[in-house]
Each structure stands twice: as structure tokens, then as C-alpha cells.
Amino acid sequence: MLVDVIRVEILKPYRLRLAFDDGSEGVVDIAEFGPFDGVFAELKDPGVFAQVRVDPEPGTIVWPGGADVDPSVLYGKAHGRSIE
Numbered sequence: 001m002l003v004d005v006i007r008v009e010i011l012k013p014y015r016l017r018l019a020f021d022d023g024s025e026g027v028v029d030i031a032e033f034g035p036f037d038g039v040f041a042e043l044k045d046p047g048v049f050a051q052v053r054v055d056p057e058p059g060t061i062v063w064p065g066g067a068d069v070d071p072s073v074l075y076g077k078a079h080g081r082s083i084e
Helices: 038-044 071-078
Strands: 005-012 015-020 025-029 053-055 060-062
Touching: 005 053, 005 060, 015 071, 025 071, 060 071
Parallel strands: none
Antiparallel strands: 005 015, 015 025, 053 060
């Protein structure tokens, strides 16, 4: 299923409420994705994490420095599904 993120709201550091273009919403804890390494290292700083925004071109959330997460992975996590 191809789905885009259309809105993001920060609930607290690392927890986001996401709205998808199919009308559904869900909460995702980005800290559950693993260690903040590589391009995600800067997200350890809550101030940088708070700069999250939706980029409509790839249809997902992005941060300064190039970090992003596949919208299908976000959708799965938000809906309690495992993405293999």
C-alpha cells in the first residue's frame, strides 16, 4: 500500500502523531527505530528533532541534515503492523 504522510505533530521528544493521506492517523515513537546513528545522530538533540516537517514530494517526514523515514514504515508502526 502506498501512503503519504500529510501532517506531523510532536507529542513529546521522539513521539509523533502522524496523519496519512488515506484519512488514518497514528502515533509513532521514533526512538523505537533503533540507535540514533549516522544521518539520525543529530536527532538525539530534542531541539533538532523538533524541526521535523512533512515534505510532500517524498510524502514523508524529514529533518534538517537529510534524515527521513520511509512512509510505509511509519504507516506500519502507526497501525501496529510489522514491516519486514
